[in-house]
Amino acid sequence: MQATVSLFPADAMVTRVGCIGAGYVGGPTCAVIALKCPDIRVTVCDMNPTRIGQWNSDKLPVFEPGLDEIVQKCRGVNLFFTTDVVATIQESEVLFISVNTPTKTYGHGKGRAANLKYVESVAREIAKVARGNKIVVEKSTVPVKSAQSIADILKANRNSQNKFQVLSNPEFLAEGTAIEDLLNPDRILIGGEDSPDGWKAIETLSSVYKRWIPADRIITMNTWSSELSKLVANAFLAQRISAINAVSAVCEATGADVGQVALAVGKDSRIGPRFLQASVGFGGSCFQKDILNLVYICESLNLPEVAEFWLNVVSINDYQKQRFAKRIVNCLFNTVSGKRIAIMGFAFKKNTGDTRESAAIYVSAHLLEEGARLAVYDPKVEADQVTRDLNNVTGTPDVVRDQVEVCSDPYEAARGAHALVICTEWDVFQTLDYARIFAGMPKPAYVFDGRKILDHEKLTKIGFEVETIGKRVRNVSQSHPAAITNGAGSGDGAAGLNSCEDATGPDSEMTL
Ligand SMILES: NC(=O)c1ccc[n+]([C@@H]2O[C@H](COP(=O)([O-])OP(=O)(O)OC[C@H]3O[C@@H](n4cnc5c(N)ncnc54)[C@H](O)[C@@H]3O)[C@@H](O)[C@H]2O)c1
Structure with a gap:
């Protein structure tokens, strides 16, 4: 003892x-x-x-x-x-x-x-x-x-x-x-x-x-400052992501490119370049939990304006995930019912098997609700974790059992899929043989790059329809708008709508 x-x-x-x-x-x-x-x-x-x-x-x-x-x-x-x-x-x-x-x-x-x-x-x-x-x-x-x-x-x-x-x-x-x-x-x-x-x-x-x-990196302070600093650090990081994601929506609506905007903004030494990568939205066990905790503290301290400020960081993140999921449905001619869709990546970020609050869960749940069949591939997430997460979020284990297949190989997930949806920025997705994948997909074959990690030009040359966050990619369909657009127009015009914008209501589902 x-x-x-x-x-x-x-x-x-x-x-x-x-x-x-x-x-x-x-x-x-x-x-x-x-x-x-x-x-x-x-x-x-x-x-x-x-x-x-x-x-x-x-x-x-x-x-x-x-x-x-x-x-x-x-x-x-x-x-x-x-x-x-x-x-x-x-x-x-x-x-x-x-x-x-x-x-x-x-x-x-x-x-x-x-x-x-x-x-x-x-x-x-x-x-x-x-x-x-x-x-x-x-x-x-x-x-x-x-x-x-x-x-x-x-x-x-x-x-x-x-x-x-x-x-x-x-x-x-x-x-x-x-x-x-x-x-x-x-x-x-x-x-x-x-x-x-x-x-x-x-x-x-x-x-x-x-x-x-090194001793100069060890900071000591009073207990309350230390506790609050952790919540505030996470709130600041998440706030940067929501800020650039909010800008990505403006970019998609105007033809600006969020990557270029982030580059220009990040060159300002007061702002800096890190954490300015637009994406399908942040996940993980901490950001949302810690901001909500901060919101609760502000509300308890009778600071409703401050609480609302931080709550909006979470709201924009939810909006971003929903926007991305809706865009997939819109692009696939407003119906994904019965269509196979490959979910590439399920962890909330690369190099972890952690799926807590992963954007992939919410995108998948939306697509399942729309009747899609999902083929999920992630290098580090086990099949039973995918099933557990989707059961928890959808509350419909029967749907998950019947409509979700977890694959151990990215090519297997992509085979026969109408679309590839990149949800996690795993390096392996950058080196796949996309020509081989394209050959095994029904046409038009879509890629939705929720992490902005792929070579979009190369993919469009192969023949893919590419959709990404905060940028319009000139797609095959845009040279032949009548072939697959819903008539709303396409191209790079500032206010023009392309086939994937949320311009259609539920009664405009396109029958092919
Ligand atoms: N995950 C991150 O990236 C991260 C980063 C910084 C801070 N944090 C914070 O650190 C804390 C832990 O996070 P985590 O991701 O490691 O959580 P976790 O869920 O992975 O691990 C927590 C563990 O604590 C165990 N546990 C709970 N009550 C216990 C008890 N009474 N006796 C013994 N074991 C008990 C659980 O069984 C679980 O294995 C959280 O407050 C989190 O916000 C997490």
Whole structure:
């Protein structure tokens, strides 16, 4: 059993780190701590035995470039995965909480507030079983003042000999580049109590990060600023995406090219070029959840104008996904009923198998509702995950069973499809043999590039009809408008409508 540690390791020497929650954050973060601090024993625990089993197997539950190698190197040496929460709490001097904080789906704050039940249950468990003093690190993304709630729970339930310090240390990794982000972060944020014990705890946690991160990138501040900074950082990132996506709609309506506009705007050093890529819309477990959490906080603080400002970022994202899905139906002559459509990519971004809030789910659900048959291909998403996601969103498992095929090969998904819909920016989609794919598709054969990653000129030369975000591509049909347009006109005229614009109502479905 670990002896009681003094409050807190006086020379800031940490020997045991624990983490509760072995998900996309807890697993990779602890793997990197173990890699960079060979003298620290790092234990990651989770209440889900399947997940822990996967962490202890050759097929990890999280796909991240570089993660497998680190886990293989450290696991069983100074990195351990376990379901034993009690032992993890008791053995650790520094204890990260990395459990999920999803949007509430019930009661007050439903659909907006963060559900903190997992964080609270961990705090209660720590208070119940801890022996000795602990630094409890809030790594989960939480509303402002959550650290205070954790501290209150710990204080009210602790064994009188134990002392706790609660720090806020939000995680900024992005899925798909998590290992690179953890090895070389822009900054590490640590918020703590403004007291000698608070400062000491901050120093102790900093000492772990300082093993591989330059001191000037470790920023310390008060707890509330740290908690709020995480929500605001995600809100700013998502806001940039919604801003350029809103511009993409203007581009499609005018003939401007959103790529060119983004280039021109991003050259302004005050704005910068990153995160200005228009797309089918952002996904992932964090952006929407964290903005809605921020909206809820603003509403609770009686700041309705501020709440509305941030809510619009989510509204534009929903609009973008819907706009893209509707455009597919419109282009395919206003009916996709019975048509095979290849969904290329199901993860919310490349280099991850995570599908949470993926735009592909919403585009697929819209097409299923319109009666399409879907052939889904993603290099990292398993078939049962696709089925689960579509069942959850559509609520119609029969439709999903009858109309969705998950393929293990992109060519198989494309065979016989009226359209390819690029939903995830996987590199592999850029190098497919599109002439071969074209040959196996009914004509006209469509590509809807929701990520703007393909060579559109090359595709149109092959014969594809290409539709993308924020740009009009000169298609085969535009030289022969009568062949496939609905009579609304085509071409590059500023206000002209092409065959794919949403100019037709439900009664204008074209029969061929
Ligand atoms: N995924 C990201 O890219 C990312 C990035 C930065 C921050 N975050 C934040 O980090 C937190 C975790 O996110 P995630 O994506 O890793 O979530 P996740 O759902 O992948 O993992 C959370 C894990 O916590 C476990 N858990 C929940 N309650 C537990 C308990 N009482 N005891 C033991 N285990 C418990 C769950 O079983 C699950 O495996 C969230 O607050 C999220 O907003 C996520």
